[in-house]
Amino acid sequence: MQQRIRVGVIGAGRIGKIHAENIVKGFPQVEVKAIADVYADKIKDWAVGLGIKHIYSDYKKIIEDKEIDTVIICSSTDTHAQITIEAAQTGKNIFCEKPIDYDVERIHQALAAVEKAGVKFQVGFNRRFDHNFKKVRELIANGSIGDIQVVKVISRDPAPPSPQYVKVSGGMFLDMTIHDFDMVRYLTGSEVVEVYANAAVLVDKAIGEAGDVDTALISLKFENGAIGMIDNCRQAVYGYDQRVEVLGTKGAISVANDTPTTVVVSTESSVTSDKPKYFFLERYMESFQEEMKDFFNSISNNTVTPVTGVDGLKPVLIGLAAKRSCEEGRPIRL
């Protein structure tokens, strides 16, 4: 039987709320004892409705609560590393939203604190827990398509962020592609050793003026000899495009988009079907529950978490290399 887990959620923005609700509704053996958010007032009704007893504006109250053994870090990215360190030092298990940080040095500091404390640490790369991609990984891992030769990820958003957001986002490669860098590592089980980013501003000039790109084809070489490609765009007008294709020596695997329904309408003018599910909340909702399930299982069974600190670090390294490739117009070795 599973031990009782007492959780504090830090940061109650969109993703913090999702995690809190999923835990309350889906994990009877887990109690969300407290939640902290700088705008504590605004979340009060919502938190009370969920039966959460303590609502703080200062996350330190959670760190200091000795009954709380686990934190879910959903605050702004620049606070992840610091909170991770403090939580680790007080012996708390940690689920940390991606990315750990944009600064490699601070990631190392956070991971060192985690290691020293011997607590569980999981990074929020939720797409690994998606029904489609998890199945692809299983098929690859059991040898269904032999040795991997080519891995391709298509990841396009339905609408671009504002140029203001772009300025503070760390850039497309760290903000958006980071999920895809994780995905290719997850699918291939191999490390990226070289990256070349063919990128452009084709969606919104203001994004270019903010110093970023909005469309990219990112070429990859893997340690195991395979090659890969990530196809990103900040705007696909038909919606959130989330696909992968893998070619191996014994076959190929592809994943199509999930759609709201399977309805097809045929009229005199056309045959039409559903666009992809709108955006990540619709598309990946289930995966947020699944990643929590695996996180709590790792705690209960004292096993390695499915997305480790290294898994949090590597995509940032690849993202920084992609950025440099784009700036220097050449492939970058990692």
Next chain:
Amino acid sequence: MQQRIRVGVIGAGRIGKIHAENIVKGFPQVEVKAIADVYADKIKDWAVGLGIKHIYSDYKKIIEDKEIDTVIICSSTDTHAQITIEAAQTGKNIFCEKPIDYDVERIHQALAAVEKAGVKFQVGFNRRFDHNFKKVRELIANGSIGDIQVVKVISRDPAPPSPQYVKVSGGMFLDMTIHDFDMVRYLTGSEVVEVYANAAVLVDKAIGEAGDVDTALISLKFENGAIGMIDNCRQAVYGYDQRVEVLGTKGAISVANDTPTTVVVSTESSVTSDKPKYFFLERYMESFQEEMKDFFNSISNNTVTPVTGVDGLKPVLIGLAAKRSCEEGRPIRL
């Protein structure tokens, strides 16, 4: 703002448990105050875990509880009508699993009690709340395909029931096709006026020996002039096949099966994709939540329920006609 609703669940078999869990997790304004099951002992741990306070072996305790304003009837079919009558007489709103009864007279008695009491009454035809079929209905209702000419439902189970079950089930037309009779009424918005059942025993001889059929193509005529067909089989080895097709004067609509993933594997020998979701629990889980949502909304907003008493009666009438058509080898008028 929604009023507080206090629910008693009667019958805690598979579907009773699903409803109880869905209500506890998904409807903060609804309290499951009590649950009754003839095997109260066996459900104790589960019910306590859900936070349900009262666990009875006698459903009358729920009927007698004046604080409980709503019952969810999930007990065996032969008790539906009686419990409906008692719940109505005590002023309780009623959600009743399908079918209300196999006896038309008893259905009329139950519906009369409901009408006299003026309580809400909804029958558990959950497939109306399925994402695919609801979309089909919307498209038809808004005129997307003009006037309906032909409606077709494919509904095949992954595995046949035991011959023992068959004997007490009311027969395939009342046990299985009843969902499809509801579906064609729902989709067309028109009544069935004639039915011809072309049926056979092609899955399991023991089903035939138990006096039933296991495979059928059921031809329908509708009040609005349209024609229709239901394709049933107690066993499709590839899984739970749940599709519809509708032809209208301005176009056609079709619905494919839902699958666990969109993964396609291509090898030297074949291109393979997922089989349909395994059975009704996997396929229709969401619809069980949706029907509850609409039921509670009908109570809160004092509106007509989306599946009325008449909607519970009509499929039974069609099912009995199909049975007779099968026995007499000719079309039967309703």
Next chain:
Amino acid sequence: MQQRIRVGVIGAGRIGKIHAENIVKGFPQVEVKAIADVYADKIKDWAVGLGIKHIYSDYKKIIEDKEIDTVIICSSTDTHAQITIEAAQTGKNIFCEKPIDYDVERIHQALAAVEKAGVKFQVGFNRRFDHNFKKVRELIANGSIGDIQVVKVISRDPAPPSPQYVKVSGGMFLDMTIHDFDMVRYLTGSEVVEVYANAAVLVDKAIGEAGDVDTALISLKFENGAIGMIDNCRQAVYGYDQRVEVLGTKGAISVANDTPTTVVVSTESSVTSDKPKYFFLERYMESFQEEMKDFFNSISNNTVTPVTGVDGLKPVLIGLAAKRSCEEGRPIRL
């Protein structure tokens, strides 16, 4: 090595021209020596361009030509039986367009003449030679899906015929469904023993006034115990809908429509793909060549033709039964 075959084509309407062109271009060992059409003048340029030496207005010239060993009968239906008899009596092999006749007695006379003469005789049920349907038959025949339980054919035209045509067409069941009656016999390898036609006038009232129906769901029972359904409509606004589905004890087979391209366009408003290939000329062009190939092979190798006289007779019998079922509102035994 194949013997030289000398062909006379009788009737140069749309289908006669197709056969003549296919033979000239595709069968070097076959010579189209002559062509006959009541409007000989109108086809002169076309026939000369194809290198056909003799162009007659009277088909008897072809019958009398002793060098011609094979006739392709593409004239109007009411002449098929008579020409068949004359061609058989002069020892010519015969390819006859469907139907042989609408009169069962005349079909018997024609087939008797064929049998007496011992000539080859093939009926133009070209859909048996279609890439999709041929594959379905192969899969069934080699046991891929076990014993057949349910066979379903969807066959809808893109546009209805004129009411004038309807009057002389023999009615939908003999004019249009006849192909589908052949298809179910071909796919199942079993005879239809009962038919029930659920039909209506839902496309064009003028068709009803001309004494015919335009929409039908035709229920079938087969000798081997299987059941089936044919879904016909004189007008599907989205185009020529030609599909089959077969359910067996070990699996199911389905065939989707052929489309001009595999292009899918995704925009902000929709995801659209191609409508089916427009009509039978586009959809079945290849099958017209294939049926000729098998016909000439039957002659060269002295083997049974793939669509025999009985195959020409049976669909007419089923069609007449369907007509009667429709008139009398009850299933008809064959």
Next chain:
Amino acid sequence: MQQRIRVGVIGAGRIGKIHAENIVKGFPQVEVKAIADVYADKIKDWAVGLGIKHIYSDYKKIIEDKEIDTVIICSSTDTHAQITIEAAQTGKNIFCEKPIDYDVERIHQALAAVEKAGVKFQVGFNRRFDHNFKKVRELIANGSIGDIQVVKVISRDPAPPSPQYVKVSGGMFLDMTIHDFDMVRYLTGSEVVEVYANAAVLVDKAIGEAGDVDTALISLKFENGAIGMIDNCRQAVYGYDQRVEVLGTKGAISVANDTPTTVVVSTESSVTSDKPKYFFLERYMESFQEEMKDFFNSISNNTVTPVTGVDGLKPVLIGLAAKRSCEEGRPIRL
């Protein structure tokens, strides 16, 4: 009305035979007067069967024949440029299989001769005439998806060539990718300005030992700002994979593989559908006819051919750049 065209076919290997047969069967106004092949003896029976009067071992006989106004050059690649020059000098229109040559200087010489003579010249990039890709080009050209942002071509062969062939093939980029370089130019209507080849030996080590690669992801930048990617592999075990995807500011277009049938088989173990059409002969047969049609139309109507000399030159230049990119491990500007 079209003028009479007299053709000489030079080279009767696989593709030469296809062109000769297509012309004989499909173009009544075109006469194949002569055919030349170094192994004239071996093609005699075939050529006589087609009704070709003159069969030569020396192509000069065709060049010298003043009645012949058009040549179809299907000989080995190293002879294309020389024969083009000679044919141009004798005023003959020229259809030349791809590539014109691997040597850029010789291509220039050939094109200069063509220009000086003012004859028609078309290169055999047949995929432009494929039903799928032609439709994609039309949709792009008419603005259906706005401005192109990303173009992607997948082109994988079902089986690798022999290492011996690889040695004389000019390498994968010039032998195989050349079609894809043409395709991206055709689809985008824009020139490639930079190429980066991420390539590896993942199919057959012997290909690597022969100095070539067998798997590649080729990144492209276009003059109009769009970016692109070509995905090549010498072996996809599931068959000939020929797809494109284009993303534009107003939508996206994708093309799936053509398959022999649309049959889907669902069993207890899986849902399977057809693999792609086997190889280029099956997949692109129709396009070989279509390119001839447009070529002869260009002659008859005195219009520009749909694949000009420049269209023959550019893919070679891109291929050479890709080769260099691969050797130097960096993007190459054109």
